[in-house]
Amino acid sequence: MPLKRKIKELQKKREQVISGGGEKAIEKQIAMGKLTARERILSLVDKNSFSEYDLFVEHEARDFNMDKKILHGDGVIIGTGTIHKKPVAIFAQDFTVAGGSLGLMHSRKITKIMDYALKMRMPLIGINDSGGARIQEGVNSLAGYGEIFFRNTLSSGVIPQISVILGPCAGGAVYSPALTDFVFVVDKISKMFITGPEVIKTVLGEEISMEDLGGARVHSEITGNAHFFAKSEKDSFAQIKELLSFIPWNNSVEHESTRVRDPKREFKIDQIVPDDPKIPYDVINVIKSIVDDSNFFEVQKNWAANLVIGFGRIDGKTVGFVCNQPLVLAGVLDVDSSDKAARFIRYCDAFNIPIVTLVDLPGYLPGVDQEHAGVIRHGAKVLYAYSEATVPKITLILRKAYGGGYIAMSSRHIRADFVFAWPGAEIAVMGPEGAANIIFRREIKEAADPEKMRKQKVREYKTKFSNPYVAASKGYIDAVIEPKETRNLIIHALKVSQHKSMAGPKKKHGIPPF
Amino acid sequence: MVKKESKNKVRFNSIFIDETKYKTQLTRKYKMRKTWEKPDDNKLSAYIPGLLKQIFVKEGQKVKKGEKLMVFEAMKMNNRVHANKDAIVKTIFVKTGETFPKGTILVELEPIV
Numbered sequence: 001m002p003l004k005r006k007i008k009e010l011q012k013k014r015e016q017v018i019s020g021g022g023e024k025a026i027e028k029q030i031a032m033g034k035l036t037a038r039e040r041i042l043s044l045v046d047k048n049s050f051s052e053y054d055l056f057v058e059h060e061a062r063d064f065n066m067d068k069k070i071l072h073g074d075g076v077i078i079g080t081g082t083i084h085k086k087p088v089a090i091f092a093q094d095f096t097v098a099g100g101s102l103g104l105m106h107s108r109k110i111t112k113i114m115d116y117a118l119k120m121r122m123p124l125i126g127i128n129d130s131g132g133a134r135i136q137e138g139v140n141s142l143a144g145y146g147e148i149f150f151r152n153t154l155s156s157g158v159i160p161q162i163s164v165i166l167g168p169c170a171g172g173a174v175y176s177p178a179l180t181d182f183v184f185v186v187d188k189i190s191k192m193f194i195t196g197p198e199v200i201k202t203v204l205g206e207e208i209s210m211e212d213l214g215g216a217r218v219h220s221e222i223t224g225n226a227h228f229f230a231k232s233e234k235d236s237f238a239q240i241k242e243l244l245s246f247i248p249w250n251n252s253v254e255h256e257s258t259r260v261r262d263p264k265r266e267f268k269i270d271q272i273v274p275d276d277p278k279i280p281y282d283v284i285n286v287i288k289s290i291v292d293d294s295n296f297f298e299v300q301k302n303w304a305a306n307l308v309i310g311f312g313r314i315d316g317k318t319v320g321f322v323c324n325q326p327l328v329l330a331g332v333l334d335v336d337s338s339d340k341a342a343r344f345i346r347y348c349d350a351f352n353i354p355i356v357t358l359v360d361l362p363g364y365l366p367g368v369d370q371e372h373a374g375v376i377r378h379g380a381k382v383l384y385a386y387s388e389a390t391v392p393k394i395t396l397i398l399r400k401a402y403g404g405g406y407i408a409m410s411s412r413h414i415r416a417d418f419v420f421a422w423p424g425a426e427i428a429v430m431g432p433e434g435a436a437n438i439i440f441r442r443e444i445k446e447a448a449d450p451e452k453m454r455k456q457k458v459r460e461y462k463t464k465f466s467n468p469y470v471a472a473s474k475g476y477i478d479a480v481i482e483p484k485e486t487r488n489l490i491i492h493a494l495k496v497s498q499h500k501s502m503a504g505p506k507k508k509h510g511i512p513p514f
Numbered sequence: 515m516v517k518k519e520s521k522n523k524v525r526f527n528s529i530f531i532d533e534t535k536y537k538t539q540l541t542r543k544y545k546m547r548k549t550w551e552k553p554d555d556n557k558l559s560a561y562i563p564g565l566l567k568q569i570f571v572k573e574g575q576k577v578k579k580g581e582k583l584m585v586f587e588a589m590k591m592n593n594r595v596h597a598n599k600d601a602i603v604k605t606i607f608v609k610t611g612e613t614f615p616k617g618t619i620l621v622e623l624e625p626i627v
Contacts (some may be wrong), residue, residue, distance in 0.1 A: 205613040280538050329538055332529075367547070369550065430532045
C-alpha cells in the first residue's frame with residue numbers, strides 16, 4: 001500500500017475515534033449544558049498547542065459481551081499542551097463513551113499522562129466526567145483507581161495538580177480530586193459523592209437530590225472539597241488559567257516575576273480598619289491595598305469565609321495570603337477555617353511561595369458543636385503547618401490578636417520571620433471585657449456600683465494592655481508601623497528573606513494532626 | 515469606592531466571644547448547626563436511619579436489662595434495640611413497617627427504682 005493511502009487510512013481512523021461516543025451521545029452531552037471532552041481541552045490550552053496520545057488504545061475486557069463493544073479511546077483523552085506558553089499535562093474523561101466509565105485501559109491512559117507530568121515536572125490537569133468504575137471490568141477498575149491515587153500522592157507537592165469536575169464524579173473516583181491541590185466545580189454540572197442518592201434512599205431511607213447531596217454549591221460552601229466555584233465551564237477555565245498565572249510550575253522553580261504595579265489608589269490602607277475591634281470590615285480591602293495592581297485571587301471563597309486565603313503579587317512575585325476575616329463570624333478560628341488555613345500554608349510551603357498573614361481575630365469559636373467536631377485536633381493543624389513551613393513568613397497584626405488565636409496566626413513563637421503590628425493592634429491574652437471580669441472579679445463584686453466598677457476596670461485594662469507595645473517591649477513584635485508603611489516594609493522583608501535557609505532535626509516525616 | 519461597598523453589605527448579626535459582642539455576618543453552615551441537648555438515657559433513639567421490622571414488647575410491659583425490644587433494618591442489616599436497664603416500657607413511638615430518620619426516638623423506658 002503506498003504511503004498516501006496509508007495516510008488516508010490514518011486520517012479515517014483518527015476521525016472515527018475522535019467522534020467519541022457518536023452523534024447521539026454528543027447531543028445528549030450538549031443538552032446537559034456540557035462541552036465535549038475534546039472541546040474542554042481545546043478551550044483550556046493555548047491555541048494549536050494540544051497533542052494527543054493513546055488515541056488508538058482499546059479495552060481488553062472479554063466478559064459480559066464486552067469483547068463485541070468498541071469504546072473509542074476507552075472513554076478518556078490524554079495529551080500535553082501549553083497554557084501561558086508553558087507545558088501542561090491533561091486528561092479529560094469522555095462521558096459520551098460508555099459514560100466515561102473507568103476500566104483498565106482508561107486508567108492506564110490516565111496514569112501514563114500522570115507519569116509524564118511528574119517526570120517532566122509540569123502541572124497536571126484532570127477533567128472528571130465519569131459514571132464511575134466500569135462494572136464489567138470488575139477488580140481491574142479498582143486497580144486502575146488505586147494506581148491513580150498512588151500517583152496523585154507521589155506527585156503531591158512536586159507538581160501542581162488540578163481537578164475539574166465537569167459531570168458526575170462518584171464513589172471511589174472522588175478520591176483522585178480530593179488528593180489534588182485545587183478542585184474546580186461548575187454550578188449544576190459538578191456532582192461529587194461517595195454514595196449517591198439512590199443508595200442512600202434504598203439503604204437509609206433518606207431522600208435527597210444529587211444537587212443537594214453533592215452539587216457544586218454544597219462542595220464550595222459546606223464541605224470545602226472544592227476550591228473554585230464557577231457559573232459555567234467557560235468561567236471555570238478562565239479561573240484555572242488565572243490560578244496558573246500565580247503558581248510555580250513545580251517545586252524546584254520559582255514563578256517568574258511580572259511587571260510591578262502599585263496597588264490601586266481607591267484602596268486607602270489607613271481608612272479600612274475601624275478603631276473599635278468589635279466593628280467588622282472586609283479584610284480583602286486591606287489585601288488589595290497591599291498587593292500589585294490590587295489584584296487578589298481568592299481560594300475557597302465561599303467555604304469557611306471567616307478566614308481568607310489566596311494569591312497576590314508583591315513587587316511582581318507571588319505571595320500566599322492567610323487572613324482573618326472580621327466580616328464573617330468576627331474572623332474566629334474554627335474547625336473549617338483551621339483546615340482551610342493549614343492546607344493552604346502547606347501548599348505555599350511545598351511550592352516555595354512566601355506567606356503573608358494578616359491577623360485580626362477574637363480567638364476560637366465557642367460552642368458544643370465545635371468542641372465535639374474536634375476543634376482541638378483541627379486547630380492544631382494551623383500550629384503544625386505554620387511551625388513546619390520554611391518559606392518566608394511575614395505576619396502583620398492589624399487589630400486584635402487574642403489568646404490562642406494570636407499564637408496560631410503565625411506568631412513569632414512558632415517562627416514567623418517578621419512580625420509587624422499597626423498602632424491599633426491589641427495583643428493580649430483575651431479581650432478587655434473578659435480579662436477585666438476575671439482579674440478584677442472581687443473588686444467588681446464588692447464595689448458599691450459593680451457595673452460602674454466593671455466599666456472602669458475594663459478601661460484600665462484596655463489602656464494598659466490592649467496595645468502593641470507590651471508585646472513589642474518583649475521583642476515578640478519586630479516593629480510597630482503606620483499602615484502606609486506596610487507595602488514597602490513587606491517588600492523589604494521578602495527581599496531580605498529570599499535566601500532563607502532552615503534545617504530542623506533529621507526525620508522521615510512528622511505526624512501532623514490530619 | 516471602598517466605603518460604598520461596605521455600606522451596601524447585608525445586615526449584620528453578632529456573636530459573643532469572651533464576653534465581648536462582635537458585630538459580624540454569619541455563615542450558612544453556622545446557622546445550620548444543631549444545638550446540643552443532654553442525652554436522656556431513658557429514651558432509646560435510632561443511631562442510623564432505618565425501617566422498623568418487629569416489636570417484641572408492649573407498652574406497660576416490664577423488661578430486663580439487655581432484653582430485645584425491637585428490630586429495625588438499616589444498611590441491609592438487622593439492628594436490635596435492647597433495654598439498657600430494668601424498666602417498664604413507657605411509650606413506643608414507631609410502628610412496624612415505618613421508616614424513620616437518624617436520631618428518631620423509638621421507645622421510652624421508665625426505670626424501676
